Amino acid sequence: MSEAAGKIRKRNADTKMVPVPSQSIIPERDIGKMPVLECKHLGIDFGGLTAVEDFNLTIGRTEIAGLIGPNGAGKTTVFNLLTKVYEPTRGSAMINGIDMHGMDTVAASRHGIARTFQNIRLFSNMSVEDNVRIGLHSQIRYGMFTGICRLPGYWKKEREQHEKALELLSIFGMQDMGDVQAGSLPYGAQRRLEIVRALATNPSLLLLDEPAAGMNPHETQELMDNIIRIRDQFQIAVMLIEHDMNLVMGICEGICVLNYGKIIAKGTAEEIQRNPVVIEAYLGKQHQGAEKEAAQA
Amino acid sequence: MSAKKKKLIYNAVTFGVVILAFLLCNLFYGQMSRSLRAQLIPICCWIVMAVSLNLVVGISGELSLGHAGFMSIGAFTGIIISGWLLKGFQMENETLRLVLSIVAGGAVAGLLGFLIGIPVLRLRGDYLAIVTLAFGEIIRNVLNCVYTSVDGTRLVFGFINPTLPGTLLLNGPNGAVSVSKIATFTAGFLLVLAALVVVLNLINSRTGRAIMATRDNRIAAESVGINVTRYKMIAFVTAAALAGMAGALYGLNYSTLVPGKFKFDQSINVLVFVVLGGIGNTLGAVISATVLTILPEMLRDFADYRMLVYAVLLIVMMLVTNTPATKAFFNNLKGLLSRKGPRKTVEVSQRKGGDRA
Numbered sequence: 001m002s003e004a005a006g007k008i009r010k011r012n013a014d015t016k017m018v019p020v021p022s023q024s025i026i027p028e029r030d031i032g033k034m035p036v037l038e039c040k041h042l043g044i045d046f047g048g049l050t051a052v053e054d055f056n057l058t059i060g061r062t063e064i065a066g067l068i069g070p071n072g073a074g075k076t077t078v079f080n081l082l083t084k085v086y087e088p089t090r091g092s093a094m095i096n097g098i099d100m101h102g103m104d105t106v107a108a109s110r111h112g113i114a115r116t117f118q119n120i121r122l123f124s125n126m127s128v129e130d131n132v133r134i135g136l137h138s139q140i141r142y143g144m145f146t147g148i149c150r151l152p153g154y155w156k157k158e159r160e161q162h163e164k165a166l167e168l169l170s171i172f173g174m175q176d177m178g179d180v181q182a183g184s185l186p187y188g189a190q191r192r193l194e195i196v197r198a199l200a201t202n203p204s205l206l207l208l209d210e211p212a213a214g215m216n217p218h219e220t221q222e223l224m225d226n227i228i229r230i231r232d233q234f235q236i237a238v239m240l241i242e243h244d245m246n247l248v249m250g251i252c253e254g255i256c257v258l259n260y261g262k263i264i265a266k267g268t269a270e271e272i273q274r275n276p277v278v279i280e281a282y283l284g285k286q287h288q289g290a291e292k293e294a295a296q297a
Numbered sequence: 298m299s300a301k302k303k304k305l306i307y308n309a310v311t312f313g314v315v316i317l318a319f320l321l322c323n324l325f326y327g328q329m330s331r332s333l334r335a336q337l338i339p340i341c342c343w344i345v346m347a348v349s350l351n352l353v354v355g356i357s358g359e360l361s362l363g364h365a366g367f368m369s370i371g372a373f374t375g376i377i378i379s380g381w382l383l384k385g386f387q388m389e390n391e392t393l394r395l396v397l398s399i400v401a402g403g404a405v406a407g408l409l410g411f412l413i414g415i416p417v418l419r420l421r422g423d424y425l426a427i428v429t430l431a432f433g434e435i436i437r438n439v440l441n442c443v444y445t446s447v448d449g450t451r452l453v454f455g456f457i458n459p460t461l462p463g464t465l466l467l468n469g470p471n472g473a474v475s476v477s478k479i480a481t482f483t484a485g486f487l488l489v490l491a492a493l494v495v496v497l498n499l500i501n502s503r504t505g506r507a508i509m510a511t512r513d514n515r516i517a518a519e520s521v522g523i524n525v526t527r528y529k530m531i532a533f534v535t536a537a538a539l540a541g542m543a544g545a546l547y548g549l550n551y552s553t554l555v556p557g558k559f560k561f562d563q564s565i566n567v568l569v570f571v572v573l574g575g576i577g578n579t580l581g582a583v584i585s586a587t588v589l590t591i592l593p594e595m596l597r598d599f600a601d602y603r604m605l606v607y608a609v610l611l612i613v614m615m616l617v618t619n620t621p622a623t624k625a626f627f628n629n630l631k632g633l634l635s636r637k638g639p640r641k642t643v644e645v646s647q648r649k650g651g652d653r654a
Contacts, residue, residue, distance in 0.1 A: 114521070121514045123513040137522060198520075
């Protein structure tokens with residue numbers, strides 16, 4: 001027996017076997033379909049700081065999932081990992097069963113991940129319709145030469161883009177605002193336009209970063225209805241970051257709670273509301289003597 | 298479709314102005330002074346330069362300071378091709394020779410734009426501007442060392458080595474000598490039209506929207522699947538090719554041309570055309586290129602103060618176009634002129650100005 005083979009055997013004997021994390025919960029209707037997203041041990045370090053660690057999550061094909069946590073918990077960093085703004089230091093993510101390793105943001109978009117941003121990122125100097133048309137960039141295509149020479153393909157595809165853009169805008173009743181400059185829209189409308197633009201890329205997973213921020217209760221209610229409608233109409237999965245608990249508890253089927261970059265709880269809305277770890281993360285630990293004082297009183 | 302109509306009217310006005318100017322020039326050709334006549338072809342070249350640089354600076358939002366470099370590449374390629382066709386193949390047809398030279402000038406400049414674009418477009422903002430400036434200077438210095446001659450039907454190139462067989466076309470720092478002047482005003486006009494068609498149609502197409510998206514918000518553009526580098530490259534190469542074509546026409550308008558003609562200040566000159574015309578405004582670029590080419594000729598006596606006035610003018614333009622108060626003032630003026638009252642955007646900017654006061 002050679003020395004090298006002996007080393008290998010020794011190493012195998014030393015290997016410590018650990019169980020892989022159990023699957024997250026997904027809606028029953030999505031059982032038997034390939035999950036949209038599977039994250040395994042996803043993690044990223046910025047220098048010495050671990051921003052996200054051991055992030056495991058599976059999202060069903062038509063699930064509305066919530067990602068919540070206190071400020072600075074790493075929620076947006078997870079979105080940035082999924083859209084490949086950052087390359088994860090550890091772990092892997094699979095979109096529609098395809099490993100996302102080595103993809104860039106453009107490839108992630110082509111494979112079906114669309115997102116909105118916490119601080120709105122519209123093309124604010126352009127019209128509302130042009131914003132949606134840019135979202136359709138990879139969906140309705142024609143070449144540069146066709147565009148410059150105004151070949152028949154140009155007119156056909158431009159009309160197709162126009163019709164599709166209006167159809168998408170009509171989800172939020174914005175079909176009449178096509179000519180308005182995007183930057184001059186009210187805040188809530190800008191958020192809705194961002195969702196429309198993301199939908200235009202024909203995603204299978206829609207990531208919404210605080211979609212209800214800055215909306216009044218009435219607008220939030222409308223948004224909740226619309227998110228459910230979008231899910232039903234396009235048969236896509238939605239994952240949202242949100243601080244408005246009415247929205248999260250109202251429409252999210254699976255909820256994942258993040259604190260200091262780690263998942264501290266996963267479950268349905270009711271499970272999360274009752275989870276003492278979550279309550280502690282949000283409200284802080286109850287003072288040691290508080291219970292005694294309460295009992296004495 | 299008011300936005301669409303607005304675009305259509307803008308394009309129609311742009312083409313209308315250029316065509317009208319061409320017709321007027323032809324009509325009053327007899328009455329023009331000799332110096333103005335000599336300016337007609339250069340004006341066409343500078344218009345194409347301004348329109349193409351506008352594509353990079355205004356539409357793709359990257360500051361390029363080496364545009365004259367692409368022009369010089371086009372100019373010397375055009376001169377070499379034209380001389381080669383004439384002396385090597387005895388091609389007497391001037392129109393055909395001009396067309397082939399312009400196409401070759403555009404192609405070589407476009408290719409060089411692509412090669413330079415690979416490192417340059419990885420940079421952003423100020424760094425990109427500095428590197429384009431450097432490449433512009435590198436092109437000029439390399440051209441200073443290039444010698445070319447025609448030997449039979451063969452083109453011979455020499456680098457730093459001036460002893461070449463046959464007739465010399467390009468003589469290093471002494472530039473091109475005894476070029477046959479084949480550029481015509483009609484060709485210049487057609488080139489301007491072609492540049493306008495390319496740029497305006499590009500802007501109003503899928504490609505153009507993608508380019509503007511990368512300018513407005515790079516991160517958002519990437520998130521909807523637009524390959525930012527690719528579309529910045531498209532804008533950069535298209536602009537370089539158009540600059541090369543303008544250069545070929547420019548070079549074939551003079552009997553001698555030295556590489557020193559395309560210095561850094563020529564790039565800045567073109568940038569001034571673009572800024573003065575309003576960044577991103579094609580019609581503005583056309584008009585300012587025309588005016589700023591004619592004016593220095595007419596005000597030759599005050600030539601010493603030109604750069605001084607330019608600097609002040611640049612600053613004033615930036616201030617005027619970016620202050621809410623002046624914006625509101627000009628919008629009001631526009632509203633009064635069209636007798637429809639101030640437009641919607643005016644109210645917003647006025648309110649902002651009021652809040653600040």
